[in-house]
Amino acid sequence: MARKIGSRYTANQILGRGSAGTVWLGEGPDGPVAIKMLREDLASDQELVGRFVQERTALLGLEHPHIVTVRDLVVDGNDLALVMDLVRGTDLRTRLDRERRLAPEAAVAIVADVADALAAAHAAGVVHRDVKPENVLLDMQGPLGPGGSHPALLTDFGVAKLIDSPRRTKATKIIGTPDYLAPEIVEGLPPRASVDIYALATVLYELLAGFTPFGGGHPGAVLRRHVTETVVPLPGIPEELWQLLVQCLAKAPASRLRASELAARLREQLPSLTGMPPLDVDEPDQTEEPAQEPAAEPAEPVRRRGAVSLVPGAKPDSNRDTHTSMRVPGPDELAGGAHGTARAPRATGAPRPGSARHRAVVRRRRVTLGVAGAVLAAVVGVGAYVASSGGDDKPAQDTHSTSAP
Structure with missing residues (x-):
């Protein structure tokens, strides 16, 4: 099962598979490492290989306690690999x-640790572009932090940028994971550091609520929500923390905080959060039918499973691709979404707006209102007839009385 990677590394065991490649537990001159082997079709793309080599200096220069260090980039025949530190955890x-x-x-x-990592990367001119829970590793051998949290390290730097080459993705395509894509990416604008802040704020919302603010259902619907809908408040968190979330989820990139500011502001919040239990928020429905597309079979719940991890015992990648190429919605499609999130926290048992159950309730209400309207119209009609009959009688009586002697 073992295979040589270049002249210095040996890949011994598969840790996980993702949409961009396979992660192996390997051995190098200095001990155990994690080796991410990119897919064969990517490795055979000469333009991507060239970009891979160009990014070498930037990726090898990223050193920070909360970044999984890239030790080497290997180009050897059909092998294209990133050699990284092995994190003992999940x-x-x-x-x-x-x-x-x-x-x-x-x-x-945890999110403050990741914000520190992003601050270092952004200072070096590197935008991650795929911040999500799958790319945050928890070092189980590190010291415990606030709330019993293990140190968090951000990984997979540069992979999204490598795959998003001009020849592989046209101007009508976007690269990323739908739940965490900033609105400007959906609208086709180039990614800046602020897209990482938006994605990290989405991760924080998900850690607190158990679901992302705009996720669920067809990927196209998720993209539209990022552009057109507003985030719904989470009950039970301090107002200052909520305002921080709202600012970093702003539609306008310039309104968001920088990574260093976000890290500092989050740590200021920690004393007020000591001992606070997880929020009691009812999770929205996990199914949603694609708009204007009749489903041949009932939609299955969205599975929230782990993607590729650089740690032993990691699960296989989920269907939430690390890098999903999708068409950019047109202006008319983006303008067509309802304002206000479709995944709002709601009362237990209440149907989520837009779900099949909610539509059935709306239809029943419309039928009830239609019957009530018909009855009301009938009553009004009878009343109008009686009123008009009474009006005709009265003038006749008056005429008769005036003609009497």
Whole structure:
């Protein structure tokens, strides 16, 4: 099963598979490493290989306690690989799947670590472009932080940029994971550092609520919500923390905080969150029918499973692709969405607006209102007839009385 990667590394065991490639547990001159082998079709793309080599200096220069260090980039025949530090722990998606949502103190501490990582990357001119729980690793051997959280490290730097080459993706395509895409990416604008802030704020919302603010249903509907809808408040969190979330989820990139500012502001919130339990928020429905597309079979619930992790024991990648190429919606499509999120927290048992159950309730109400309207119209009609009959009699009586002697 073992295979040589270049002249210095040996890949021994598969840790996980993702849409961009396979992660192996490997061995190098200095000990255990994680080796991410990109897909064969990517490795055979000479333009991508050239970009890979060009990015080498930037990726190797990213060193920070909360960044998974890239030790080497290997180009050898059909092999195209990133050699990284091996983190002994799990990814944030796996923890979220297990616990559903985190206590606010732990969630904020983890996101503050990731914000520190982004601050270092942005200072070096590197935009991550795919911040999500699958790409956040928790070092189980590190010291415990606020809320019992393990140190968080951000990984997979540069992969989205490498895949998003001009020849592989046209101007009508976008690269990213739908739930975490900033509105400007959906609208076809070039990614700046602010897209990472939007994605990280989405991760924080998900850690607190157990679901993303604009996710669920058909990917096209998710993209439209990012552009047209507003985030719904989460009950039970301090107002200052909520305002921080809202600012970083702003539609306008310039309105969002920088990564260093976000990290500092989050850590200021930690004392007020000590001992606070996870939020009691009812999760929205996990199914949604594609608009104007009759489904041959009932839609299945969206599965929230872990994607590729650079840690031992990681799960296989989910259907939430690390890099999904999708058409950019046109202006008319983006303008067609209803304002106000379709995944708002709601009362237990209440149907989510836009769901099949909600539409059935609306139809029943329309039928009831239609029957009531018909009855009301009949009553009004009878009343009008009686009123007009009474009006005809009265003038006749008056005429008769005036003609009497």
